[in-house]
Amino acid sequence: MTINEALTWAVKKLEEFKIPDAKAEAEFLLTHLLKRKRHELYLNSSLPLTEAEEEAFLSFIERRSNREPAQYITGETEFRGHAFKVTRDTLIPRPETELLIDEAIEAAGSFKSKALTIIDLCTGSGCIAVSTAVELPDSIVYATDISKAALVIAEENAKRNGVEGRIMFIEGDLFWPLRDTDFKGAHIIVTNPPYVSEAEKESLAPEVKDFEPHAALFGGADGLAVIKRIITEAPDFLLPGGFLIMEIGWDQAEKVKGLLEADERYEGIKIRKDYGGVERIVVGRRKA
Structure with a gap:
């Protein structure tokens, strides 16, 4: 599964479960997983995910489809420009x-x-x-x-x-x-x-x-x-x-x-x- 294929699948899956801003949510979770910026996903859209990355991303999207907040999935959020761990x-x-x-x-x-x-x-x-x-x-x-x-x-x-x-x-x-x-x-x-x-x-x-x-x-x-x-x-x-x-x-x-x-x-x-x-x-x- 390439980055583009992963995003396409994730957006469709999230939309099926009526997750607001499905595209932005999918991008956020994938950028966190791959430690890349949003624009890098599209510059490198044909790159394949490793087996471990693909498995982790599938888990992320499954959890988000069940309405778990993205911040709990990634384990962090931003506040006043600083990173904070959240659970x-x-x-x-x-x-x-x-x-x-x-x-x-x-x-x-x-x-x-x-x-x-x-x-x-x-x-x-x-x-x-x-x-x-x-x-x-x-x-x-x-x-x-x-x-x-x-x-x-x-x-x-x-x-x-x-x-x-x-x-x-x-x-x-x-x-x-x-x-x-x-x-x-x-x-x-x-x-x-x-x-x-x-x-x-x-x-x-x-x-x-x-x-x-x-x-x-x-x-x-x-x-x-x-x-x-x-x-x-x-x-x-x-x-x-x-x-x-x-x-x-x-x-x-x-x-x-x-x-x-x-x-x-x-x-x-x-x-x-x-x-x-x-x-x-x-x-x-x-x-x-």
Whole structure:
């Protein structure tokens, strides 16, 4: 089977199973397998695959036909221009989550010191903690998660990106594990918590519903269970003037803004839209 034959077969197979963007998916999986760029597939379209390559590619397409996300098949994804390992123990980072890093960088500029302490709750793959540490090189990051398996991946991603010495990964529920450390208070808390409501579960794509970790996705009946806890507990872990930066669901902006306003310890509340115009990021600042 040549590269061209492999692509032709794969696109047809994926289209039969109604996989969106079948051609792009086939190209992505084959470029990963052969360690070639997309244009090289077409420049070398008549080259035959080895028996091992052909077998691996058939397996890739079979898995993708069963709606397994391509990122889990290849075992990695890109976030903020860096490669991150992902498994079914971690969420697959979305482009809109990169806005959390933008907000963290903007918040960091509010402080005179560059030596900031940052908390990343529900760290998962560690993409937020690692990216923050990379882009704010004088910072120290505390990253928590209830999943030990996810933390193993997060630690590996920190090593991949050369920031393992500046991130403390701690197993536990939200802020609780910080009580057993020498933690003194954060300038910034950043988090992509579980916020999908149970009512939305059946409307999710199979790639999400059937493969991504439910503990990292679902936030109770209305999707706000974890968010409410974070809003209530965060001021006790923020320094005066510190920032809470959260990713939220597509229909939660006004509700979350209301929760922050009702808690009189916050000020400067703002909402930021994502690339699709959805109100996606909420920021609140602890009163000084």
